[in-house]
Amino acid sequence: MDLLEQYKQQRPEAFREQKQAPTADKYGRTYGGMTALVIRMSGGRIQDARGAMRVLLIAAVVTLLLSLLFFYGIPGFSSSPKAFVPTGYSPDALPR
Numbered sequence: 001m002d003l004l005e006q007y008k009q010q011r012p013e014a015f016r017e018q019k020q021a022p023t024a025d026k027y028g029r030t031y032g033g034m035t036a037l038v039i040r041m042s043g044g045r046i047q048d049a050r051g052a053m054r055v056l057l058i059a060a061v062v063t064l065l066l067s068l069l070f071f072y073g074i075p076g077f078s079s080s081p082k083a084f085v086p087t088g089y090s091p092d093a094l095p096r
Contacts, residue, residue, distance in 0.1 A: 026048075029049070031049055034056055039051075
């Protein structure tokens with residue numbers, strides 16, 4: 001007998017599909033998707049959908065601002081590096 005088959009016979013509950021308990025608020029409403037993920041991962045700080053939606057909105061705005069910053073560049077910084085040119089340099093001074 002295969003070791004896996006033996007384990008299936010001894011512990012059949014280990015192979016039953018288990019659903020995760022849905023995230024519910026104090027009124028018994030359940031949430032799915034990203035809202036439930038934010039509520040679960042907050043560690044109890046966020047307890048309802050309104051707070052989770054605020055966190056998701058803030059995350060979306062920050063992501064948008066960062067992407068615009070990287071796409072258009074940070075103000076005050078040049079996108080192309082400038083070569084260091086010492087004072088008193090002339091192109092004719094280089095040996096050919």
